[in-house]
């Protein structure tokens with residue numbers, strides 16, 4: 227029997243999108259403007275495109291899901307502070323590609339103050355930006371910069387007739403990304419859902435795994451579960467690495483056979499309403515850990531659990547990482563993969579042969595989400611509403627100087643964690659990570 231689809235959480239309301247725009251504008255000078263283009267369609271080959279995915283920043287401020295949009299924020303403008311440009315209505319194209327809301331529909335459905343179709347864009351932009359001294363935009367976005375340069379050039383060419391082009395560009399990223407870093411209750415509900423779907427998908431892959439399948443069979447199980455529950459699909463390219471493929475951090479070929487006696491590492495997460503889940507589990511293809519696999523797994527698991535337990539306001543990601551490095555290094559020494567004293571091995575960084583990535587990143591509309599990791603020159607303390615991953619791993623090279631049973635084993639365990647006033651909430655505990663739980667699920671069910 228097919229599983230019942232999960233009930234969908236509430237989407238973000240227009241009132242919340244408006245409140246975000248107002249919160250951003252409240253931080254800007256009165257004579258400034260924000261210029262933020264959305265994503266366009268991207269050609270996959272010839273006349274077929276990649277599925278459309280809205281730019282995360284434009285989505286965060288509008289919820290608008292069509293390509294080729296442009297948001298202008300004009301603090302203090304009496305005819306309306308939020309202006310959203312959209313695709314032109316075009317009945318013949320809409321017959322092929324679906325309804326476009328058009329300017330009227332955008333105001334009606336999204337609650338922005340004004341909307342114009344793109345046919346009017348360049349002329350309108352000139353008028354709307356005339357006299358706005360500072361222009362906030364993503365300085366790293368070549369399209370936004372080219373558009374701003376073009377408008378500025380056209381206003382400058384009319385300067386003798388009184389036009390006043392923007393005088394300077396200011397990076398929008400720090401202000402907007404600081405807002406995105408702290409998730410609202412509405413965002414957390416969507417992230418819980420993305421995490422829940424992701425966890426169900428990992429369980430499904432564990433249940434399906436057996437020697438003789440290929441990595442892509444598990445990818446198929448995962449991605450079926452994502453879509454079944456209304457996710458748009460993977461939040462990033464799913465990683466399914468059997469055996470030593472687990473040691474390739476961004477392994478996405480997923481074409482190799484799954485072999486008896488080996489582990490498989492799955493790093494995959496569902497995207498739901500543009501929010502990412504991001505889970506890694508590592509488990510035996512045939513459902514039972516060997517002694518060496520279990521020993522190494524327990525080292526990673528202990529480090530991961532300690533780090534998750536440490537998440538609370540005031541702690542920094544650097545501190546979580548230091549704790550993980552200490553736990554992993556102690557484990558590597560205990561298993562004979564490193565020799566000598568723990569302080570010396572941390573100091574000379576020899577653990578980096580086995581653990582070369584960091585322990586955490588922010589999670590949200592982007593899998594590696596936005597927001598500064600340091601403030602005032604120091605790692606920033608966590609505050610409630612931040613969402614992070616905790617994902618230590620060990621990747622043992624297949625090398626002559628490594629004891630045989632450990633060669634080529636790659637293990638990572640990753641959960642998604644919200645910082646709360648009291649400490650933390652783990653979003654991804656719907657999929658087991660204890661050895662006994664994994665073995666019980668895989669062997670008995």
Ligand code: GLY
Nearest residue numbers: 462493504593617
């Ligand atoms: N899947 C990407 C990451 O875990 O950071």
Ligand code: MN
Nearest residue numbers: 493504505640
């Ligand atoms: Mn991941």
Ligand code: MN
Nearest residue numbers: 504615617640
């Ligand atoms: Mn991650």
